[in-house]
Amino acid sequence: MIYLVRHGETIWNAEGRCQGQADADFTDEGRAQLRSLAEELAGVTFDAAYTSPLPRAVRTADAILSGRSLRARRVDALSEISYGSLQGSRFADWPVELHAAWRSDPWSITFPDGESLAATAARVLPAFEQIVAAHPGDTLLVSSHGHVNRLILAAHYGHSPADFWSIDQVNGRAIRLECSSTQEP
Numbered sequence: 001m002i003y004l005v006r007h008g009e010t011i012w013n014a015e016g017r018c019q020g021q022a023d024a025d026f027t028d029e030g031r032a033q034l035r036s037l038a039e040e041l042a043g044v045t046f047d048a049a050y051t052s053p054l055p056r057a058v059r060t061a062d063a064i065l066s067g068r069s070l071r072a073r074r075v076d077a078l079s080e081i082s083y084g085s086l087q088g089s090r091f092a093d094w095p096v097e098l099h100a101a102w103r104s105d106p107w108s109i110t111f112p113d114g115e116s117l118a119a120t121a122a123r124v125l126p127a128f129e130q131i132v133a134a135h136p137g138d139t140l141l142v143s144s145h146g147h148v149n150r151l152i153l154a155a156h157y158g159h160s161p162a163d164f165w166s167i168d169q170v171n172g173r174a175i176r177l178e179c180s181s182t183q184e185p
Contacts, residue, residue, distance in 0.1 A: 002132070002177040003041065004152060005064065005143045007056040008033040009171040016090050020083035020114065023055045033172025034063040041174060046070055047138035050131055052078040052145060060172070061143035072143060077127035080145035084114025107161050117164070121151045128152050132179045149175070 008030030012019045026034070041064050049072035051061040061072035083089075091099060102109050110116040131140065144152075150167045153159075156177055159167060169175060 001139045002179050003141050003174045004149055005174045006169045007060040018083045020080050020087040022087040037172050038063045046141045048135055049141035050075050051143040057143045077123040078144045081120040081147045082114040084111040106164050124148050124151050
């Protein structure tokens with residue numbers, strides 16, 4: 001069993017800014033989400049935990065694992081997509097053509113000085129598969145980000161790339177996935 005977690009709401013989430021591989025502090029709502037998520041998962045015995053190295057994901061994993069001897073292992077490949085030079089900008093301030101393309105055909109975009117979804121998937125999905133393969137039958141915590149989790153969920157459920165925006169996970173929530181090392185991701 002895998003608990004795939006998205007970090008709590010940050011100031012930039014609330015302001016409609018793209019974070020990518022930059023970071024922002026949690027809002028009051030984000031901190032409340034973490035408390036609630038930690039309470040929700042308090043009865044779960046995790047055999048292993050993994051997190052993106054970005055501070056918001058690490059702090060989310062730490063909140064869930066507080067009071068336990070287990071610590072989350074940081075996996076660089078679980079980092080959010082890099083928006084490159086656009087990190088920290090408001091989506092509403094992007095050039096109209098870029099914003100429209102990102103919303104209608106996100107797989108066609110490579111961010112200036114950043115990444116494409118294909119490049120992000122090429123690092124995220126093999127790392128996730130390795131995590132699953134290393135823990136057959138275990139209960140895992142994976143703390144990450146909206147687009148990373150969207151890619152994992154799309155692969156897990158066999159969605160087409162065109163379904164990218166139809167897959168969502170709200171901040172500070174966990175999705176339970178049944179996975180095995182013999183199952184396709």
